[in-house]
Amino acid sequence: MWFKNLLLYRLHGAPGDAQESAQAPPLDALGDALEAHASRPLGSADARRLGWTAPAGRLGSGQYVHEIQGHRLLSALRQERLLPASVVKEELDEQVADIEASEGRKVTRKEKTSLKEQITEELLPRAFVRSQKTDLWWDTRRGLIGINASSRTRAEDILDLLRETLGSLKVTPLATQTLxxxxxxxxxxxxxxxxxxxxxxxxxxxxxxxxxxxxxxxxxxxxxxxxxxxxxxxxxxxxxxxxxxxxxxxxxxxxxxxxxxxxxxxxxxxxxxxxxxxxxxxxxxxxxxxxxxxxxxxxxxxxxxxxxxxxxxxxx
Structure with a gap:
């Protein structure tokens, strides 16, 4: 549970103004919204997917958000199929060699691109799936969000998911007077x-x-x-x-x-x-x-x- 990294973001909308409810929705409404955007198993043609998951896993009985004293805990689950480029290239090279040998001609760049897309589509359903959970801490009283991620790109993906879930989310990276x-x-x-x-x-x-x-x-x-x-x-x-x-x-x-x-x-x-x-x-x-x-x-x-x-x- 203990965070290893922390990327901090300021929510905009001061307490008491019209934006406050949009930034910190009621707990029940938030739970319903998270469930509507919950993680689902990858389809055979899906390369990756990002959705919400229960922070406590199966022990959470489907509880997508925990709130204690104004602090909320959310978890996002990223799933992606691992299809190494080297595997695709090896299969592509074999098919190109077969075509050139059987037809006595050079395969064009356009044909190679089409073959590569076809090979990727065929191999993707058999690729291993890697799952990674990312926790988000939401301090509703101070309008602060902290994400346990090692990169800004990964954190921004989580914020985009939250923005899509809520319909609107105005945040910027926390900034200080002295750099x-x-x-x-x-x-x-x-x-x-x-x-x-x-x-x-x-x-x-x-x-x-x-x-x-x-x-x-x-x-x-x-x-x-x-x-x-x-x-x-x-x-x-x-x-x-x-x-x-x-x-x-x-x-x-x-x-x-x-x-x-x-x-x-x-x-x-x-x-x-x-x-x-x-x-x-x-x-x-x-x-x-x-x-x-x-x-x-x-x-x-x-x-x-x-x-x-x-x-x-x-x-x-």
Whole structure:
């Protein structure tokens, strides 16, 4: 249940205005909408499909959304058939060779394209299906959505699905007054600028302003001479491992993505000792609310470190 990555998005429509109900529909209505756009088994001709699934799996008894204290948990299921290009190419080459040998002519590019489409259509139903679940956290009180995805493309796919499900969804990536790349570089350059509750990790990515590429370092002393000398050449920190008073460790990226999340031992122990009566569904909800509450506070701290949130414009 615990998120490994977090991509954050701001919902537009302040509490109390006309957009609020559109952005945070009633729980029952949301559940019905999610079920209407639920994941279905891939058809024989389908290459991929994305739909909602029960966060608790079969234990959830078809419950597509869980809400505790204003925090909602949704899960999307991506299914895609794995048909390696090399397999298609091998079959294509064999068929082209057979045609050229039997008919004594060269197969044209147009014929090859048609053959490739035909081969793909024939092989697709026999291809293995890979399924991947992606969890979404929706803080309805603060108008914030967090997606447990490692790439913006994957997160945007989930948001598109939610937009299709609700009919409308106005969100933009969370943005701060100080750009993360500028703040991270400043924190590395000058320890005095670091917030008192910040813990510096041992991982960094430094980008050059020109075409000198990217330098990545792990398990290093970020206050050591080697890193400082690289900063003096004008490199900027595009990724930086940070911690918040032992509560949360993560790698901050220059687009405000949080990767490699590791929650503090105290929080994990609290979850482990929670009285869930060996009820797997209750355990899921307990873990989720503890995580959501911790992330809410930690995100506020991070935003504060970065000078506060910008007032980004809602998409039209």
């Amino acid at each position: 993360p790349i500028r703040a991270m570089t400043t924190w590395l350059n000058d320890p005095a600028t670091r917030p008192t509750d910040m813990q510096l990790g041992d991982q960094v990515e430094l980008k050059a302003k020109g075409d000198d590429g990217v330098l990545r370092a792990r398990q290093v002393d970020l206050d050591g001479d080697d890193i400082q000398q690289l900063l003096e050449t004008g490199r900027q920190a595009s990724k930086l491992a940070l911690g918040i008073e032992g509560r949360l460790n993560f790698v901050l990226h220059d687009d405000l993505a949080l990767k490699s999340l590791r929650f503090g031992d105290a929080l994990i122990e609290e979850a482990d000792h929670a009285d869930d009566g060996d009820d797997a569904l209750l355990r899921l909800e307990t873990d989720f609310i503890l995580m959501a509450q911790a992330l809410t506070e930690d995100i506020e701290r991070l935003i504060g470190w970065l000078g506060g949130e910008t007032q980004s414009q809602a998409p039209s």
